[in-house]
Amino acid sequence: MYGRYKSGEPIRKLALAYRINRSNVDYLMKLINHHGIEILDNTSKTHYDPEWKKQIIEEVIIGEKSVYQTSIKHGLSSPGVLCNWIKQYKTAGYVIVEKRKGRPSTMKKPTKKYENMTDAEKIKYLENKNLYLELENDYLKKLDAVIQKRKQQPPKK
Template sequence: YPSTSDKMRVIKWLIKHHASYPEAAHHFHIRHPTIIWSWYQGYLISGEKSLMSRKEYSKMKTTPKTDAEKLKQVEKENELLRAENAYLKKLDALIQKESKTVKKRK
């Protein structure tokens, strides 16, 4: 079973490379792209904790976090949000460019 860090690595790669789920599945040798879709949707809704196994999650709940660990986690989340934001901006620009191209053709 992939660890939380493995799942995060896949999600970061997916965002960074603006890849599709099948491309990411092929790159990481994962049989079904829907697995990555599920990880990514869970991550968008609940963050990194959604990628944890029950065992990891219960261990996290019992371990108090230091300020340094909290800061590191916030920085990670910030990095991922920036990557997602950049991806969405590029996607919006492509959609607008495509709509202009379609209008010119008419």
Template structure:
């Protein structure tokens, strides 16, 4: 799926609203999923074009918890709740619910992206054992000889 620009979204909405093009036809024309396109059209229809000006939003734990409770306990559909809250994707609440159940029915804001470099080192115990192996005198002598040889070569190239 291609990422649509703001202008593309406005053009799609205008084609759908004013020229009567179907969402399937527009999805094929712009190379996007028709279900996601229908959600976007419903979102713009409900919140107008100002919804397109929203950037990346980090939602609070309380906001997520309220949305999850509306779906799980008040038996509202996740699609409807997503539209009312103006979430950028209809699958966002489903992801929140999955993480809510996985985390023992607690809402936790998970950090995005890859773990930091230190965490990667701690997660790989095999690499730390390789660095902590005992060094023998023979190995140290061999390494010292290699270092001296490199220094001599570097010294010769400068002259």
């Protein structure tokens, strides 16, 4: 398919010939152009480091880069992967949540009440809560700045 694309065949025709969505063909061609044909050699499931995920997510959220371009830059299999990461990141309170392999446990772990925690547990709990609140505050400040910036722009005709 890539050879046909390089020889000048339009993406629309390739999508029809291979019965693939045109946007998927376009993404695949851009991915190969950026990383080379070797990007397709990865046949095993890829595990992504949580810090690397966070860096990419923040590149989109804080750096205001597009999901599409960021996905191509980092060689993700589709932009949907990054969209899912961002959705999970926001849902989990701006913390990277790793998927666990295997069947989830059916037994629920009892959660300790704050009053029953040891001093070390209380400190850890408060540090995590403080970090969450700091990240939330930073996000809201940046969101407010973006909104203010958009309000100052003249309306489009």
